[in-house]
Amino acid sequence: MRVYLPCTLPLLARVVTAKELGPAPLIGYAVTPALTEWYASGDTEELEYVALTEAARGSLRMLAADRVDGVDVPARRVVIAAEVADDDVSTGTDLRERARVRLARSIPMEEIAAVHVDDPSAVDDIEAAVAALPAADKGDDDARFTVDGAEAHELMWYATQEMSDLVD
Template sequence: MRVYLPSTLAALAAVHAAREVGPAPLAAYGVTPALREWYADGDLEELEYAALTAAARASLRLLAADGSARRVVLAAEVADEAVRWARDATDRALVEVTAPVPWQKIASGHVDAAEAEDDVRAAVAALAAADAGDEDARFAVDGAEGHELLWYATQELGDLLR
């Protein structure tokens, strides 16, 4: 199953050095039955994009603790039996990966361009207010989602970290 793991540049550096994402359990996002039901008209590509977007949103929360300003999502292929559905009504794509993900299973990385940093910082600063229902804060969080993540092959991720 393809899963999307939210991350940060600092966490990516640690993953790159360790050659795996872990320890398990890992919060990830994927095409779940709940996502399929909610987005019934979407084809697989659209559903995977929705899961990627959910992981990018989760990356914002990691950035709040990390201090950096570029969202990172790692796409990985994991065995179906290593994925548990979270059945979270608020996040239809949320899954739990029950085993560490070896570097060889990472298919690609998705990272904000430098031009997105101001909007990402604003989104991170607005998270708590957005969670509390503030519409202006939600607009700031949505501003980060207006930036498409850039695609990187796994062999390019080391260069990105330099």
């Protein structure tokens, strides 16, 4: 099963060094039965894009949490795509997060299929989205618009061999 895991550039650097993403448990996003049922007209590629988008939102939240904690983290969303056994993935029952899954183990480098990262041209919009996230969570429509604007930027695809270059 392809699972999309939210990440940040500093966390990606730790993955490169440790040769795994962890520790468990990990929250990711995938094409789940609930997502397939909800998005009945979509093909597999469309459903995977929905899961990737959900993971990118998770990455945005990780960036915001790091900033609150005083961590100087680059304003670029990062998503790790991994191929894991179906048995390693459990799904929840929250219908608001139909694509959300949980992994009870770390993900070794061999299971990482690719990395998706914002292009540097997206930084200003990602900065604005991170700043607007608290107000968006409180229902501010203008802030939600700003947060949604981050999704106008497609994440770039990188092979696992390029991970070291991304964090240098």
